Amino acid sequence: MGNGVREGPVDFRQQDVEPLTSAHLPAEDKQERKKVLNSLMSGALAGAVAKTAVAPLDRTKIMFQVSSKRFSAKEAYRLIYHTYLNEGFWSLWRGNSATMVRVIPYAAIQFCAHEEYKQLLGSYYGFQGKALTPFPRFIAGSLAGTTAAIVTYPLDMVRARMAVTPKEMYSSIVHVFIRISREEGLKTLYRGFTPTILGVIPYAGLSFFTYETLKKLHADHSGKVQPSPPERLLFGACAGLIGQSASYPLDVVRRRMQTAGVLGHTYSSILLTMQEIIREEGLIRGLYKGLSMNWVKGPIAVGISFTTFDLTQILLRKLQHSTAVER
Numbered sequence: 641m642g643n644g645v646r647e648g649p650v651d652f653r654q655q656d657v658e659p660l661t662s663a664h665l666p667a668e669d670k671q672e673r674k675k676v677l678n679s680l681m682s683g684a685l686a687g688a689v690a691k692t693a694v695a696p697l698d699r700t701k702i703m704f705q706v707s708s709k710r711f712s713a714k715e716a717y718r719l720i721y722h723t724y725l726n727e728g729f730w731s732l733w734r735g736n737s738a739t740m741v742r743v744i745p746y747a748a749i750q751f752c753a754h755e756e757y758k759q760l761l762g763s764y765y766g767f768q769g770k771a772l773t774p775f776p777r778f779i780a781g782s783l784a785g786t787t788a789a790i791v792t793y794p795l796d797m798v799r800a801r802m803a804v805t806p807k808e809m810y811s812s813i814v815h816v817f818i819r820i821s822r823e824e825g826l827k828t829l830y831r832g833f834t835p836t837i838l839g840v841i842p843y844a845g846l847s848f849f850t851y852e853t854l855k856k857l858h859a860d861h862s863g864k865v866q867p868s869p870p871e872r873l874l875f876g877a878c879a880g881l882i883g884q885s886a887s888y889p890l891d892v893v894r895r896r897m898q899t900a901g902v903l904g905h906t907y908s909s910i911l912l913t914m915q916e917i918i919r920e921e922g923l924i925r926g927l928y929k930g931l932s933m934n935w936v937k938g939p940i941a942v943g944i945s946f947t948t949f950d951l952t953q954i955l956l957r958k959l960q961h962s963t964a965v966e967r
Contacts, residue, residue: 674960675755676752676755676756678953678956678957678960679748679751679752679755679953680748680749680751680752681748681952681956682751682948682949682950682952682953682956683747683748683749683750683751683752683949684744684745684747684748685948685949685952686747686751686944686945686946686948686949686952687743687744687746687747687748687750687945688740688743688744688747689944689945689948690747690940690941690942690944690945690948691736691739691740691743691941692733692736692740693940693941693944694937694940694941695732695733695735695736695739696720696732696733697933697936697937698739698803698937698941699732699733699734699735699736699803700716700719700720700723700933701930701933701934701937702800702803702804702895703719703803703804704716704719704929704930704933705891705892705895705896705929705930706800706804706895706896706899708920708921710921710925710929711925711929711930711932711933713932713933716930716933720732727807731807734802734803734807735799735800735802735803737813738795738798738799738802738813738816739799741795741798741799741813742792742795742796742798742799745788745791745792745795746788746789746791746792746795746796747788747945749787749788749791749792750784750785750787750788750844751784751949753783753784753787753788754780754781754784754848757779757780757783757784758772758777758780761776761779761780762776764776771852771856772852774849774853777848777849777852777853778845778846778848778849779845780848781844781845781846781847781848781849781852782840782841782842782844782845784844784848785840785841785843785844785845785847785848786837786840786841786844788844789836789837789840790837793829793830793833793836794817794829794830796836796898797820797828797829797830797831797832797898798813798816798817798820798829800895800898800899801816801820801898801899802816804899817829831897831898831900832893832894832895832896832897832898834910835890835891835893835894835897835910835913836890836894838890838910839887839890839891839894840887842883842886842887843883843884843886843887844883845883846879846882846883846886847879847880847882847883847884847942848879849879850875850878850879850882850883851875851876851878851879851942851946854875854878854879855867855872855875858871858875866954869947869951872943872946872947872950872951873943873944873947874943875943875946876939876942876943876944876945876946876947877939877940877942877943878939879942879943879946880938880939880940880941880942880943881935881938881939883938883942884934884935884938884942885931885934885935888927888928888931888934889914889927889928890910892917892926892927892928892929892930893907893910893913893914893917893927896913896917897910897913914927
């Protein structure tokens with residue numbers, strides 16, 4: 641993700657006057673391909689590490705979101721312990737394989753798209769070589785999250801189904817796809833898509849915006865170009881706390897719509913789903929169920945994700961630089 645500051649301004653006037661040589665163009669293309677590949681690899685690793693670290697808490701949160709049970713820390717602990725006793729330790733990571741299948745491409749696309757959108761918006765608003773101002777910074781994050789969600793949504797649906805069902809019901813990710821397609825139709829794979837996108841816009845926008853802003857403020861006040869790993873974790877935790885709190889009700893609605901087919905409910909729209917949840921469980925206890933767990937899980941996951949991405953990017957750039965020097 642970098643620190644929001646490019647190495648130097650681009651001289652567009654020189655490019656307008658002097659034609660590009662055939663030798664220069666392939667070198668530029670190669671550099672751009674390396675940059676995109678680095679972003680994809682760093683994003684994939686960031687997503688995998690972060691989600692695996694909080695998988696048991698994530699599964700527990702989903703199980704509360706899709707049920708009418710009242711959430712509390714004590715009840716969450718009981719559910720985790722009961723799952724461990726009845727299904728074994730590794731059952732706490734049930735659905736994590738589906739999470740990895742989804743989160744690796746999702747995170748790779750999101751982080752890579754964010755870097756590209758930052759560059760495009762920087763050119764459009766005239767901030768080439770400088771950190772973006774707040775509004776373009778928010779837009780870059782929102783567009784990145786939306787792009788990733790559109791591409792990988794069916795995998796999120798599969799992951800939610802696996803998280804709330806016994807292992808006898810679905811034996812594998814492929815089995816989930818086959819059963820949903822046969823019994824409920826292909827359209828079901830995109831059930832809950834609208835609340836997902838509506839939730840991703842503020843979540844991704846605020847997460848990237850907060851993280852980039854905190855890094856910029858840190859650089860301005862400390863004089864250090866790069867924050868330390870603990871500082872990155874703290875900035876990422878703040879980003880996750882703000883982003884997830886803003887979009888949480890839509891996350892609950894999305895989970896209800898995704899799992900309706902296996903839990904005996906029928907949710908036809910976002911508003912009707914919200915109305916039913918509020919009527920049966922109340923505004924706070926229903927739409928914000930599990931939010932306190934998200935305040936533990938979310939900041940940890942987002943902090944790990946942003947930190948892993950940044951440090952992997954730095955490591956890859958160093959490796960490429962040392963390889964180039966050796967040649």
